Amino acid sequence: MLIKVCGMKYAANIALLSPLKPDFMGFIFYKKSPRYVHGLLPPAVVSDIPKPIKKTGVFVNATQEEILAMADLYQLDAIQLHGQESPTLCQDLKDLGYIVLKAFHLKNENDMAATSPYEGACDFFLFDTPSSAHGGTGQKFSWQLLEAYQGTCPYFLSGGIGPDDAKTLKNLSTIQPMGIDINSRFEREPGLKNIGAIQTFIEQLELPK
Numbered sequence: 084m085l086i087k088v089c090g091m092k093y094a095a096n097i098a099l100l101s102p103l104k105p106d107f108m109g110f111i112f113y114k115k116s117p118r119y120v121h122g123l124l125p126p127a128v129v130s131d132i133p134k135p136i137k138k139t140g141v142f143v144n145a146t147q148e149e150i151l152a153m154a155d156l157y158q159l160d161a162i163q164l165h166g167q168e169s170p171t172l173c174q175d176l177k178d179l180g181y182i183v184l185k186a187f188h189l190k191n192e193n194d195m196a197a198t199s200p201y202e203g204a205c206d207f208f209l210f211d212t213p214s215s216a217h218g219g220t221g222q223k224f225s226w227q228l229l230e231a232y233q234g235t236c237p238y239f240l241s242g243g244i245g246p247d248d249a250k251t252l253k254n255l256s257t258i259q260p261m262g263i264d265i266n267s268r269f270e271r272e273p274g275l276k277n278i279g280a281i282q283t284f285i286e287q288l289e290l291p292k
């Protein structure tokens with residue numbers, strides 16, 4: 084199972100997280116988020132993050148030009164889209180060589196239909212909780228909704244995953260996420276992660292080395 088830690092904001096905190104080798108580390112490029120990084124986090128701190136951690140920029144309804152400018156500046160590997168971005172934009176970014184994650188916010192099973200036009204245009208879907216903030220709320224949605232997912236695009240489970248969820252995640256049987264995305268439930272304040280809690284959580288997942 085892949086691990087994505089999202090909403091990193093501080094250089095020292097990033098340096099402490101990197102040795103845990105999450106598969107993806109996420110940075111928020113949405114101005115209304117308390118985790119917004121541009122202008123606060125020097126681009127070199129992100130571009131210097133060791134491989135194979137995938138440096139992931141999270142955007143909400145940004146233009147392709149805005150996304151590419153940040154991707155170039157911060158040397159991003161992956162782009163995560165959390166608004167009403169089109170399948171064409173996803174495909175264009177994928178064609179440029181970025182790993183593309185498209186977020187969908189699930190209220191009920193019918194919301195799953197929105198994923199169909201994005202099949203093939205994304206590397207991963209990311210299923211999250213609906214909110215006016217677009218993400219990072221710490222609220223869970225009903226994971227059972229994903230039992231109705233019939234798509235072929237692998238997906239991340241997201242939304243309010245916390246330290247107490249390791250056992251449940253380890254024993255999932257009716258849904259098969261390719262990865263999980265953690266954020267605000269592992270924070271001391273927005274953008275500042277509790278590294279010890281993340282380490283314990285990853286150990287409890289007992290992932291194959």
Ligand SMILES: O=C(O)c1ccccc1NCC(=O)[C@H](O)[C@H](O)COP(=O)(O)O
Pocket residue numbers: 089090109111113116117118141143165211216217218219220221222241242243244264265266267268
């Ligand atoms: O984290 C944010 O502040 C954020 C703001 C706007 C769009 C997306 C955002 N985060 C993206 C993520 O991938 C989060 O990890 C995801 O929404 C889950 O967050 P949480 O419920 O806090 O675990």
